[in-house]
Amino acid sequence: MSRGKGHTAPKRAGPHIAALVGAACLSVFAPNPGVQVAAQRGGVVPGSIVGADISSVQAAEDRGVRYSDRGVQKDILEILRDHGFNYIRLRVFNDPTRPTPRDRPYSPQGYCDLPHTIAMAKRVKAMGMGLLIDFHYSDSWADPGKQFTPSAWADLPFDELVTRMRDWTADAIAQLRAAGATPDMVQIGNEITPG
Numbered sequence: 001m002s003r004g005k006g007h008t009a010p011k012r013a014g015p016h017i018a019a020l021v022g023a024a025c026l027s028v029f030a031p032n033p034g035v036q037v038a039a040q041r042g043g044v045v046p047g048s049i050v051g052a053d054i055s056s057v058q059a060a061e062d063r064g065v066r067y068s069d070r071g072v073q074k075d076i077l078e079i080l081r082d083h084g085f086n087y088i089r090l091r092v093f094n095d096p097t098r099p100t101p102r103d104r105p106y107s108p109q110g111y112c113d114l115p116h117t118i119a120m121a122k123r124v125k126a127m128g129m130g131l132l133i134d135f136h137y138s139d140s141w142a143d144p145g146k147q148f149t150p151s152a153w154a155d156l157p158f159d160e161l162v163t164r165m166r167d168w169t170a171d172a173i174a175q176l177r178a179a180g181a182t183p184d185m186v187q188i189g190n191e192i193t194p195g
Helices: 014-028 057-062 076-082 114-126 158-178
Strands: 052-053 067-069 070-073 086-093 130-134 186-188
Touching: 014 130, 052 130, 057 114, 067 076, 070 076, 114 130, 114 158, 130 158
Parallel strands: 052 086, 086 130, 130 186
Antiparallel strands: 067 070
8 A cells, every 4th residue: 555745654543444444445345247236126226226234133133023024024134125125234343342432332242243244144145135244444333423443453553454454354255255145345434424
């Protein structure tokens, strides 16, 4: 990764993770020319994407929540597909069992970590739906007001942070592929604003 003249690396990674996201991971992903979004019944415009983020479904199902459509219990993915949804977004946190500087841990059970996400991604692909993976590059929610570097990376110098982020992302994609759940799209970071 090259830097322009006058660029200095921050002493701590901190909120600068957002600045790294595009540059560090650009080479990890190549477009998948085989991705075609088929129109589903329910009035979806052909070629359009209708999706939902259902990252919290695993935790809900493990608490006993079940989903039904017109009184018939079904898999949530089947219900969504039957109503015109053709894409699912799943968010990935680095270690959701760790607190961030402003939040308690997202999930003591580890929901939305890579292994949980892979399990859900396999269900999405088995249902024939498109898969969008959203890497937050944080241990919990990332948004314009909080872009906290994952705790395991917090003290890394800038160059090492760039390498760790790229390697982690490449490994995550490799694990998804190996599980038969190659993402159709990848979202790099979450709600990152320009600058």
